[in-house]
Amino acid sequence: MVIxxxxxxxxxxxxxxxxxxxxxxTADGKPDFNGVWQALNSANWDLQSHAAEAGPFSxxxxxxxxxxxxxxxEAGAIPYLPAAARQKQVxxxxxxxxxxxxxxxxxxxxxxxxxPYPFRIAQGSGPGKNTIMIVYEYADAVRTIRMGNPGKSxxxxxxxxxxxxWDGDTLVVDVTSFNDQTWFDRAGDFHSDALHVVERYxxxxxxxxxxxxxxxxxxxxxxxxxxxxxxxxxxxxxxxLMEFQCIPFAEDILYGHLRRQAANGxxxxx
Amino acid sequence: MTxxxxxxxxxxxxxxxLAQNAIPRTAAGHPDLSGVWTNVTITPLERPRNLAGKExxxxxxxVEYEKHSxxxxxxxxxxxxxxxxxxxxxxDFWWDSGTKVVKTxxxxxxxxxxxxxxxxxxxxRRQQLQAIxxxxxxxxxxxxxxxxxxxxxxxxxxxxxxxxMERCLSFNNATPMLPTAYNNDYEIIETPGFVAIDVEMVxxxxxxxxxxxxxxxxxxxxxxxxxxGHWEGxxxxxxxxxxxxxxxxxxxxxxxxxxxRLTRTDPGTIIYRFTMDDPTAFTKxxxxxxxxxxxxxxxxxxxxHEGNRGMTGILSSAxxxxxxxxxxxxxx
Amino acid sequence: xxxAIAVVVSCIGMLLAVAPASAHHAFAAEFxxxxxxxxxGTVTKMEWINPHSWIHIDxxxxxxxxxxxxxxxxxxxxxxxxxxxxxxLPAGTEVLVDGYLAKDGGNRANGRDVTLADGHKLFLGSSxxxxxx
Numbered sequence: 001m002v003i004x005x006x007x008x009x010x011x012x013x014x015x016x017x018x019x020x021x022x023x024x025x026t027a028d029g030k031p032d033f034n035g036v037w038q039a040l041n042s043a044n045w046d047l048q049s050h051a052a053e054a055g056p057f058s059x060x061x062x063x064x065x066x067x068x069x070x071x072x073x074e075a076g077a078i079p080y081l082p083a084a085a086r087q088k089q090v091x092x093x094x095x096x097x098x099x100x101x102x103x104x105x106x107x108x109x110x111x112x113x114x115x116p117y118p119f120r121i122a123q124g125s126g127p128g129k130n131t132i133m134i135v136y137e138y139a140d141a142v143r144t145i146r147m148g149n150p151g152k153s154x155x156x157x158x159x160x161x162x163x164x165x166w167d168g169d170t171l172v173v174d175v176t177s178f179n180d181q182t183w184f185d186r187a188g189d190f191h192s193d194a195l196h197v198v199e200r201y202x203x204x205x206x207x208x209x210x211x212x213x214x215x216x217x218x219x220x221x222x223x224x225x226x227x228x229x230x231x232x233x234x235x236x237x238x239x240x241l242m243e244f245q246c247i248p249f250a251e252d253i254l255y256g257h258l259r260r261q262a263a264n265g266x267x268x269x270x
Numbered sequence: 271m272t273x274x275x276x277x278x279x280x281x282x283x284x285x286x287x288l289a290q291n292a293i294p295r296t297a298a299g300h301p302d303l304s305g306v307w308t309n310v311t312i313t314p315l316e317r318p319r320n321l322a323g324k325e326x327x328x329x330x331x332x333v334e335y336e337k338h339s340x341x342x343x344x345x346x347x348x349x350x351x352x353x354x355x356x357x358x359x360x361x362d363f364w365w366d367s368g369t370k371v372v373k374t375x376x377x378x379x380x381x382x383x384x385x386x387x388x389x390x391x392x393x394x395r396r397q398q399l400q401a402i403x404x405x406x407x408x409x410x411x412x413x414x415x416x417x418x419x420x421x422x423x424x425x426x427x428x429x430x431x432x433x434x435m436e437r438c439l440s441f442n443n444a445t446p447m448l449p450t451a452y453n454n455d456y457e458i459i460e461t462p463g464f465v466a467i468d469v470e471m472v473x474x475x476x477x478x479x480x481x482x483x484x485x486x487x488x489x490x491x492x493x494x495x496x497x498x499g500h501w502e503g504x505x506x507x508x509x510x511x512x513x514x515x516x517x518x519x520x521x522x523x524x525x526x527x528x529x530x531r532l533t534r535t536d537p538g539t540i541i542y543r544f545t546m547d548d549p550t551a552f553t554k555x556x557x558x559x560x561x562x563x564x565x566x567x568x569x570x571x572x573x574x575h576e577g578n579r580g581m582t583g584i585l586s587s588a589x590x591x592x593x594x595x596x597x598x599x600x601x602x
Numbered sequence: 603x604x605x606a607i608a609v610v611v612s613c614i615g616m617l618l619a620v621a622p623a624s625a626h627h628a629f630a631a632e633f634x635x636x637x638x639x640x641x642x643g644t645v646t647k648m649e650w651i652n653p654h655s656w657i658h659i660d661x662x663x664x665x666x667x668x669x670x671x672x673x674x675x676x677x678x679x680x681x682x683x684x685x686x687x688x689x690x691l692p693a694g695t696e697v698l699v700d701g702y703l704a705k706d707g708g709n710r711a712n713g714r715d716v717t718l719a720d721g722h723k724l725f726l727g728s729s730x731x732x733x734x735x
Contacts, residue, residue: 027297034461105576120477122459122466127294128304133459133466135475142468142475144457150568154687155650155678157571181576238483243492247439247575251429254578258585260414260427260592356635356702356712364676416631426631436627438653451625453679470679472626472653567683574626577651579674583632587705 023169023203026125031169031203033121033132036234036241039114039211042069044101046187047227048078056096066186072114074226078189084220091188099186102253104246106141106158108182109175109197110213110227118234120241132164132171137241145173153177156193171201184215192219207233293504293534296460301504301534303458303465306569307562309447309542310368310454312339315520315558317378317386325386327375336370343367353417366452373539373561379448381543382557391521395551399521413595414588426588429581434516436581438574442519444469444476445494445510445528446544448560456562457569465499465506472574478508486512491524493517506532523551538564625676626653632674633712637703641671641711642719645695650678650688657713659697673699673713696720 024032042050049071055064080088091098101107107115117137124131132145145164153161153176161177175197183190200212209231216224294302312335317324327335349355372379378386391399406424409415415423418433425431434440443450450471457468467476480499490496491514499508508530515524527547534540540562547555643659657673678686696719701711 034464106573120464120466122461122464124302124304124459124461126296127302128296128460131304131457131459133457133468133475135466135468135477140473140475142473144468144569146568152687154570154682156688158573158576159571238479238481240479240483241477242486242490243494245439245493247437248430251437255429255581255585258428258582258589260589351635351638353630353635355714356630356633364680366680417628418631419625419628421628421630438626441626452677570679570682572652572677572679574653577653579656580627580632580654583704583706583708583710584627586708587632590706 021206023206026123026129028125028129030123030125030129030166031171032123032125033171033201033203033209034123036118036120036239037209037231038116038118038234039229040232041072041114041229042067043072043114043227043229044111044116044185045069047071047073047185047189048076048187050187072227072229074228079222079225081220081222084190088188088190091183091190093188095186095188098188100182101186102250104139104250105181106139107136108158108178108184109143109160109162110199110211110215111182111184112136112138112141112143112159113211113213113231114229117244118239118241135241137244139244139246145171158182160195160197167200169203171199173199173201175199190220191215191217194219201231204230207235209233292537294537296462298462300460300501300506302460303506303532303534303540304460305458306565306567307456307458307540308454308565308567309449309456309560309562310366311370311372311449311560312336312368313372313376313379313560315379315448316388317380321377322385324377325384327371327377329375332371332375340369353421364452366454368449368454373563374559376559379558379560380556381559383554388520389552389554389556391551392549392553395521395523414592416584416588416591426585429585432581432584436584438472438578438581440474440493440517441471443471444474445513445517446519446530446546446558447542447562448558453572455565455567455569468569470569470572473572480506485509488512491515495526495528502531504533508532519546521551522546522548525550532562629674629712632704633702633710634705635702639699639701639703639711641673641699641701643671643697643699645691645693645697646670647693648688648691650681652677652679657691657697657699657716659699669709671699672710673701673716674710675713675716 026032045066046069050066050069052068053066055066057064112119112134115136115138119134119136122133122135130147132147134143134145136142141159143159143162145162147164150163156177156179158179158181160175162173162175164171164173166172178191178193178195180191180193194217196216198214202210202212204210210228211231212226212228214224214226215221296302380386380388383389409425410423414426416426418424419435424433429437435442441450447456447467447469453470455470459466463479463481465478465480467478469476474494476494476497478497478499480501482500483498485498486496491512493514493516495510495517496512497508497510499506501507510528510530513524513526517524525548529545529547531543532540541559542562543557543559545555545557546552641659641661643661646658646660648658649656655675655678657675659671659673660668661671662668698717698719699711699713700715701713704710
């Protein structure tokens, strides 16, 4: 009995779960989000509820197929304006050629948070407490959340301009100044450069965050709408990001039509 | 990591800033490297030959050197209709390659070997690089080549023929961290167990775990290698290995073992020292030193690959050259 | 410094003596030194993007038609740090572009000199103390 509880205790320590299940805090008393996190759903395939489906290449069989998922959109459907709904349909039909993810382009917000790759939240404290960096394994994308007042964004960007503040134990991030180049998922859900996202990161346990994002874009949607999902901490000892440098994988899509058609033409890009 | 977290939470590790040491410190007691830093400078990597034997400028000499640099790098000096005129398109309005020497007044970034110059490559590495250059020259006897930075024509059959910079894969300024033509900015964020360094060019983010974990296995190679850090007193030491075959700085190869040391010597300065240890490429290891100075500016997104119209332009230029050459032949 | 719009985007040539690196790509790979061009046009938009920003201008041709040209300039990040924003070169501004044509025949040019039509030239080089950060 003693041995069993001893090894249970060791197992707890090994999994880095603090005693009593309390949320870890930084020296400033804020919830400590430092670590490697990942969403566990198929929101990146499609934010709305969807069944499994064949992919574009039969040669990839089950590997290249679309995973099913229950939607993460509160109230079920994304409220497109009529003209935008038609554009969404066009995007969906052309998703195997038009999705910016195919080109290894940065995914924007909130999509970066539910890509099927881990990301690291690097949260400064003490002298560094005004900056939280989120580093994504996918395409080396990065966001820097400014906790003070960084002033106005000078120009649009792929990952937006993130300004954060604490609301009790919830990190609230206001993101603006997006360009119109990203999609929300692989199903063609899209936005304009008027996109405005408000995120809420609320610790629900030491190893999970409740992530909510309210999406507003008067050029595309008839009203703001919201997604919600847990983010899970990678609890294995010393979890790290690796490089997913996908530019070489995307060059053929981008530049293949400009290749020299020589007899000894290079087929694959490195 | 957990232990530190618990200790930090209880506040036992809170170390107040000591009166005589104005460097901000984290709760764990290490100098806090967080912030935006720049290493822009006109000090060259290698000591100019006419300064042989001279390791430091005097303050007066530094002023002279800076004045001379401003005059010779004046953007008005150009000749219309030349390739060089096209090649260097911007004036200082767009560039940020610096106006000052490093504050230590060194005459070169290289501090070892003592002559301030990068050691010779090994004969094998020299041969390898020569073979690559020869193959390029041979391919460029045919039309369809386009000039690279440095003015030498290179093949352009496809994107993989082009330099890494043109593909937005790397700018040779992240590992090691050295100044480039502009956007010489780095944002560091230091947390217990992990340091991130966002290198503005080309939005490469260096990930440095400080958790005692070992490097990736030798079979796993990455563009920025694999970095692991640890503290030696007040110095953050970053050890990087596992580079892939394409990553190269000044002739280094996949066997590069890069050791970097960051020491915040005062609130406004980090002294950055790096050693390039690569016995299959260099005849001996070499070390450089450059200050990183605290910047009041912000880093901005540098979405290089997303806006890379230059690659499209270069490849289509090569195809146009080939077409013209073919048309020219058909008229003979 | 919010030195308004008299942004002389004066993309002039430079001698790279000991400079560590050049721009993202060799302009000479894309633009033809034997084909200089002078364009007078109206800005339709400026894309403040990387690795190179682009000024789009409408140029009235001799026959009355209008051609849209793209003028390639530098990375905007240094300009942001100097206080410029995407509103600093508004649509409708008349400009004179002195550059070189793209080798592939497209309506693109290397922005060697871009001057405002009102003759207001503000040379923001490093020798200009106002340009110091």
